[in-house]
Amino acid sequence: MVSLFQRAYPPAVPAPGLAFWFPFQGHELIAQRGEQGSTPIQTDNAGIAAIQPQNILYVGTINGIPCMTCEVSPAQPLPPEWKAISLRAIFAQFDEEAYNAAGYASQILNWQRTSKFCPVCGSPNGPLSVSWGRHCPVCEHQGFPQAIPAVLALVHNGDYILLATGRGRKIYSILAGFVEPGETLEDCVRREVAEESGVAVDNVTYISSQPWPFPTQLMVGFHARYVTGELRPEPAELDDAGWFHVDNLPALPPSLSLSYQLIRDWANALRPDNPPLS
Numbered sequence: 001m002v003s004l005f006q007r008a009y010p011p012a013v014p015a016p017g018l019a020f021w022f023p024f025q026g027h028e029l030i031a032q033r034g035e036q037g038s039t040p041i042q043t044d045n046a047g048i049a050a051i052q053p054q055n056i057l058y059v060g061t062i063n064g065i066p067c068m069t070c071e072v073s074p075a076q077p078l079p080p081e082w083k084a085i086s087l088r089a090i091f092a093q094f095d096e097e098a099y100n101a102a103g104y105a106s107q108i109l110n111w112q113r114t115s116k117f118c119p120v121c122g123s124p125n126g127p128l129s130v131s132w133g134r135h136c137p138v139c140e141h142q143g144f145p146q147a148i149p150a151v152l153a154l155v156h157n158g159d160y161i162l163l164a165t166g167r168g169r170k171i172y173s174i175l176a177g178f179v180e181p182g183e184t185l186e187d188c189v190r191r192e193v194a195e196e197s198g199v200a201v202d203n204v205t206y207i208s209s210q211p212w213p214f215p216t217q218l219m220v221g222f223h224a225r226y227v228t229g230e231l232r233p234e235p236a237e238l239d240d241a242g243w244f245h246v247d248n249l250p251a252l253p254p255s256l257s258l259s260y261q262l263i264r265d266w267a268n269a270l271r272p273d274n275p276p277l278s
Contacts, residue, residue, distance in 0.1 A: 009130055021068050030051065152176050160246070162244075163250065189201070189222050197232065
């Protein structure tokens with residue numbers, strides 16, 4: 001059966017009984033230990049009471065089973081079968097829908113923490129309401145959770161792809177950057193590629209997108225064709241960058257990441273007679 005995560009919004013109430021729980025202790029998710037890695041916690045209210053959950057929210061369902069999130073004190077001991085783990089670490093362990101639910105939960109908890117006061121007049125906001133909005137009772141300002149757009153740019157030149165590694169990282173990925181005010185996504189691709197690598201591109205084409213909860217980003221993936229310029233990695237942003245042949249790719253990001261998926265699909269299209277990247 002295909003797993004499906006569906007969002008829920010206030011004032012929706014979860015069905016009683018077992019639920020998937022996505023508790024956060026600071027910035028780390030509490031997950032179930034397993035022989036093959038971590039999995040989401042599935043328990044009822046009595047089971048989750050062991051970690052004294054705070055600020056409990058109902059965020060949706062996976063195949064009809066409620067998904068709950070909450071905050072847990074950093075000093076709270078955890079049951080031996082549970083552990084705190086970073087969202088990045090579960091990227092290669094949870095299935096896609098469970099990871100989406102965990103990422104959504106982290107963003108809603110972040111919004112709950114950071115939206116308590118009106119950004120216009122500084123007054124205390126009202127409670128979370130429909131679509132997770134906050135309403136200021138003094139100046140009437142309304143706010144909602146925000147997604148910050150960022151681009152991923154797969155730059156290709158024939159059978160070669162431009163890959164780079166960030167400061168202190170060991171894997172190689174395609175180039176990325178945040179969209180600036182007044183900028184189109186396509187212009188952001190051209191600017192970020194030029195700033196980070198020194199090369200110019202054209203044929204900027206949208207491919208796909210992915211939510212990225214670090215903490216509230218939306219990654220938008222593009223292909224772009226190399227036009228001109230000598231590769232000059234920006235040292236403040238990158239440790240290394242280079243052109244890699246489709247048959248000689250370096251260590252890549254986790255398979256659930258949009259960066260990997262873009263690289264995989266590009267490589268497989270050029271290698272139809274070879275074993276595909278999975």
